[in-house]
Amino acid sequence: MPSIISDLLSADWFNVAARVVLTSFFWIAGIFGIAKFGMMVKVIEARRLPKPAAIVAAMIVTELGGSILLITDYRSLGWLGAGWLGVFTFLSIPLGHPFWKYPPPKNMEEFQIALEHVAVVGGLMCAAVLTTL
Numbered sequence: 001m002p003s004i005i006s007d008l009l010s011a012d013w014f015n016v017a018a019r020v021v022l023t024s025f026f027w028i029a030g031i032f033g034i035a036k037f038g039m040m041v042k043v044i045e046a047r048r049l050p051k052p053a054a055i056v057a058a059m060i061v062t063e064l065g066g067s068i069l070l071i072t073d074y075r076s077l078g079w080l081g082a083g084w085l086g087v088f089t090f091l092s093i094p095l096g097h098p099f100w101k102y103p104p105p106k107n108m109e110e111f112q113i114a115l116e117h118v119a120v121v122g123g124l125m126c127a128a129v130l131t132t133l
Helices: 003-010 012-035 037-046 052-072 078-096 106-131
Strands: none
Touching: 003 012, 012 037, 012 052, 012 078, 012 106, 037 052, 052 078, 052 106, 078 106
């Protein structure tokens, strides 16, 4: 590997920047959830899930808390933040994107979102590993 690449990959700032980028979807969604709490509750109500306000609050805490833990690696708990976000993302497939329940073409749209979620979970798994090294 060229030394310029090795130096970049081992730089502390690059490590933090990578975690900020990886978690950007989550912390942006968490901030949006705070700003548009009522709208998010209506989205969860439309999914016919119980206690929509509590679910939205838990989503915001997860998105922001997991992101903060992973970005800062506070008390070496970056792995926990990555895992927290990974479980949340994986569970959002059957709860938020059940592609098998929809007719075409909606099922393919939801399937694409599910595949993207699986890829994000893989990235979070890598981040969890890297925070333990």
